[in-house]
Amino acid sequence: MARRSRTDGAQDKPSRPALNRDEVLRFISENPDRATKRDIAKAFGVKGDARADLKDILNDLQADGVLEGGRKSYVQPGALPTMGVLDVRGRDDEGDLVAVPTNWDLDRHGEAPRFRLRQPRTGPAAGVGDRVLAHLDYDAQGGPEARTIRVLDRKRAVALGVFRSRPGGGGRVEPVERQQPEYAIAPDETGQARNGDLVEVEPHRSHRAGLPTARVAQVLGGLGTEKAISTIALHAHGIPHVFPKSVLEEADAAGPAPLDGREDWRSLPLVTIDPRDAKDHDDAVHAAPDADPANPGGHVVTVAIADVSFYVRPGSKLDAEARLRGNSVYFPDRVVPMLPERISNDLCSLREGVDRPAIAVRMVFDKDGDKRSQRFHRILMRSHAKLAYEDAQAAVDGAADAADPAIVDTVLRPLWRAYAALRVARQRRQPLELDFPERKIVLRADGKVDRVVIPARLDAHKLIEEMMIQANVAAAEVLEQARQALIYRAHDAPSLSRLEALRDFLRSLDIPLAKSGTLRPSHFNQILAAVRDTEHESLVNEVVLRSQSQAAYSPENIGHFGLNLMRYAHFTSPIRRYADLIVHRALVTALSLGEGGLSREDEAGLEATAEEISKAERRAMAAERDTVDRLIAHHLADHVGDSFAGRITGVTRAGLFVQLPTFGADGFVPIGTLGRDYFHYDETAHTIVGQRTHLGYRLGDTVEVKLVEAIPLAGSMRFEMLTEPRKLPTSSASHHKARGRTLRPGRRPGGGGRGKRR
Structure with missing residues (x-):
């Protein structure tokens, strides 16, 4: 083979610009984010002796004052950086995050701009207090804008405390969190906080002898307010709790859903059964005997869930805020909802006697509670009754005035008969039966604890719980059959290390535990049954609970160990959980039910979404727990x-x-x-x-x-x-x-x- 000439070889490569002052300066101007000496040499193909020529050109440009820098990158005098590190400081009226440069050359560039931060929908979201690397656009429509490249640090060091003023100015901040020091505040760093205010402070990086120092970054309100305790939890855990103006405007602009594209189920006597103080109703139920002769003694169970996907569309302000919050947070003194009240308590709440959009699943069970079929529908419904758990139970038990007599025999008793069949199937399935009583804190008008009660666990609670579980299973099964991506509610089996620790513990009580390869929830149930009503009951329940894995959201199906189910997804609470909204969208897409389905961008980002909402769930649990601790400590301080x-x-x-x-x-x-x-x-x-x-x-x-x-x-x-x-x-x-x-x-x-x- 003949050797190619150097001229032939050069024709295969892109031509490079000539190495001269003007071309070097043009490259730096057009590529400010890659203008190091190595970048310039690579762009011009500089090698060997030519490196000295490049060095001379760069030195001459700097000597003439038309180029600056050199240690890391070259820039033209006065040129603004196109990439930088930003601190996320808050939100504007439109709900967008606002970020400021971490380091800004005030003498060279003047006052630092405030950037509106845009985030990729498929990656981890930044929040207030985070530090991010971002592309910077100073001339964007609407003002300077930054686009997140990646989150560098989560929620920079901030602390909560109570400001105590000091004669002569300044003061100190008493801690409200465990393992947090007290801070000294200089007179010019109080942020206009008054004595007794709950404040957020930014500690200084270093201090001399004495108390560590900080500046007041935000005044959160007076400590004596009714909601002060939950306010501490909200800020300590970084939970968004104020809806931006743009989100509220989007919610207020929404109107009732039309019948077009929906099945008319308004005549079906669906009813809601909820806690007496519930303000939103996102699920309704109905049951009737199956008329199919091939299914004697069978039941048709219908679960209808508020159609949030119709109102909260991918890419909307409502959607971005809901994803950021992840779920509603429940405190004894208030609820921090995932969605504005116009959506959660009005348009999507299945109110009695009012037309509401819903996605319903109709499931057919045989007399033993085994499911024979299931089908999803997008409907317009009308709740025929709003019932509290206690009233529904009392009505079925024979109380005359607990509910409208017209629905007791026609609606409630068929529900209870269907539940009896489902209960039989549940007993065969044997989910993990850990039953720790839930406590409810009852507050006085001033926000202080009145009493703590343990609500009775009624069949009405168990009926709704089991029907919701069956609806969740149906959603996961249908979406799997359609090969539609979704987010599962995943609960892994206990780890081998936890099982070995549990086995060693049970051995001390002469209780055997089967080998890990064959473990099912039923094995744990046998252990719990063996110690029931003995001195070891509470101990074993506690240790078995601690051996279990933590449930989370995942686009990968690993089953739900605790419920002993192969497929499980959250579908029944889209008003208060973002995971359920994703499942609703997936159903709309997979079953061609109309508008509001899962976008391709949403599908591509399911893994990141699952991770974010799992974190939000853990964050909410920690905040709720801390609030209860503070309320009880406050209640018992006089004791x-x-x-x-x-x-x-x-x-x-x-x-x-x-x-x-x-x-x-x-x-x-x-x-x-x-x-x-x-x-x-x-x-x-x-x-x-x-x-x-x-x-x-x-x-x-x-x-x-x-x-x-x-x-x-x-x-x-x-x-x-x-x-x-x-x-x-x-x-x-x-x-x-x-x-x-x-x-x-x-x-x-x-x-x-x-x-x-x-």
């Missing part, structure tokens, strides 16, 4: 010195967590207050045992404690143990001296509170 019945819900090297069952909150007993003995901590047996006395305490023990300190703002309580230790098996674990081992009052080990132990 320091009183004794209470409690139960040990956590055993650590540092001491014991004791929950007060009456209130559903817990406090800490430092190990140093338990007696003058060396204590062994046995992680497997969940005990601490005195080395000399062989007396100690175990997870699940019922004890009596005295409240010695309550810190309402931190939501922490410290107890003194009144119950004497009991005889327990000796431990082989490493021992820890109790004497002198105390915790700083109000601080919990690990700083995570209950959330770290679950």
Whole structure:
């Protein structure tokens, strides 16, 4: 083969610009984000001796004052950067995030611009307090705009506290979170905060001797307001709680859904059964005997769910805000909704006697509760009755005035008969039957705790729960059959390490646990049944609960271990959960039900969406838990010195967590207050045992404690143990001296509170 000439070879490569001053300067002007010496050399094909020529050209341009920089990148004098690091500071009236440059050359470029931040819908979203890398556009329509490349740091260091003014100016900020220091505030950094205000502060990076210093970044309101406790949780966990003006305007502009494109089901007597104080109603149910002779004793169950997908479309302001929030957050004193009230409490709420759009699934079950078929419909419905759980149950039980007599025999009793069949199937399926009572805090008009109640667990609750589960299963099955991407509610089996720890613990109680390869929820149910009404019941329930994995959202189907289901997706609460809205859109797309389906961009970003809403769910749970802790600590602050019945819900090297069952909150007993003995901590047996006395305490023990300190703002309580230790098996674990081992009052080990132990 003949060798190609150098001339022939050159024709195969793109021509490069000549290496001269004008071309180098033009390249830097047109490529400000890649103007390092290496970038320039690569662009001009500079190699070998030519590097010296390039260096001379760059030095001459700098000497003539037409080029600056050189350490990292070259720029023309006065040129604005096209890429930069921004701090997200807040939102504007349109709901867009507003960000400012982290480092800005004020002398060179003048006042720093405020950028409206645009985010990719398929990647992790930035939030207020985050630091991002972004492309910068100074001439965008509507003002400077930045486009997120990636999130560099999540929620920069901020702290919450109560501002206490100081004579002469300035003040200090008392902490409201565990493991948070007190801060000193200079007179010119108070942000006009007044004594007693709840504030958010930005700590300074360094300080000299004395208290760490900070500046007040935002005044959140007075501590004496009714919603102060939940306000602390909202800001501590970064939960959006004020709808931007543009989102509210979009919601207010929405109107009733038309019948066009829907099936008219307004004559079907669907009813809602909810808590008595519910403000939105997103599910309605109906059941009737199956008229098919081939299914004797069977039932047709209909579950209708508010059609949120009709109102909240992909790419809209409503959609962006809903995804950011992820779910509604429920506090004892208020609800922070995922959607504005115009949508959640009005247009999408299945109000009695009002036409409302819905997506319904009609399921046929046989007499044993096994499903024979299912089909989804996009409908216009009208709820025929609004019932509270207690009233529906009372009506079925025979109370004359609990509900309209016209619906008792025609609507309620068929529902209960259908549930009886579903209950039989549930018993065969054997989901995990961990039943921890839910507590509800009842507040007074001033926002303080009145009492804590445990609502009765009625068949009405179980009926709605099981019908919602069946509707969720149907959604997952139909979408899988259609090969439609969706977000599953995933719950993995317990990990091998947790199972081994559980097996070791149960062995100490002479309770066997099957090999991990064959474990099903039924095996755990057998264990729970074996200890029912024994001294070990609460202990074993607690340990079995801790052995379980945490449920999350995922585009990959791994099944739901706890419910013992192969396919499961959240479909029944789109008003309050973004995951359900995604499933609604997927159904609209897969079944060609009209407008409001899942966009291609949404499909491409399902993994990121699932991750974001899983984080939002955990964030909401932590905020709700912290609020309960603070409310109860505030409620009991006047009862320091009183004794209470409690139960040990956590055993650590540092001491014991004791929950007060009456209130559903817990406090800490430092190990140093338990007696003058060396204590062994046995992680497997969940005990601490005195080395000399062989007396100690175990997870699940019922004890009596005295409240010695309550810190309402931190939501922490410290107890003194009144119950004497009991005889327990000796431990082989490493021992820890109790004497002198105390915790700083109000601080919990690990700083995570209950959330770290679950």
